Amino acid sequence: MAFKTEADSEVVERDEWSYSPAVGVGPLRFGMTVDEVVEAAEILGQMKVTELARDYPVFSPTWKVEVHRRGAAPSMPAVTAYVSQAAGLFCIATDAVQGPQVAHGGIRLVGRDLPELENDLIAYAETMDVHLRYTPEGYPGPGDPGVLMRGQPVGQDLRSRPLFMVTRDGAHTEWDSLPSEEYHANGQSTA
Secondary structure (H helix, E strand, O other), X not given: OEEOOOOOOOOEEOOEEOEEOOOEEOOEEOOOOHHHHHHHHOOOEEEEEEEOOOOOOOOOOEEEEEEEEOXXXXXXXXXXXXXXXXXXXXXXXXXXXXXXXEEEOOEEOOOOEHHHHHHHHHHHHHHHOOOEEEOOOOOXXXXXXXXXXXXXXXXXXXXXXXXXXXXXXXXXOHHHHOOHHHHHHHHOOOO
């Protein structure tokens, strides 16, 4: 499957990863250690591991594993994984342009125009008699509490950047577990 953006005329071939609620995405499984994430993510390309500053003392030390596509020109990470010392892998963020495609209920979630995604999710929710959720910023997403949708600027557009999550140490919900770096994905505010 090829994906083309206005901001980048280069065609990006996307891997297709499966999502299993509370289990993981593609080769990444919730609860993995940093070393296990690095080993599993080698299928995509090069990795950079960074220890994050502890913004909140309730959370144990946390690492960010950025996975860049093999052979791609310098670009944003295709996947960013967040690993807590206490909970292991708890968050997998997929880049709107470089990330693998992941679907939920047959609906593609990565790199979508947000109003188009919202229309598809509403139709799915009505057909299947399930719920749909909105983040506090108003981003539409499936009713699954393990999927948090974010907006990522791509050229003049705002595209979908899903985060697949479980709660981490000291948090009550996935929203409470959101890494502070994801409030400003790609260096820009997503709110």
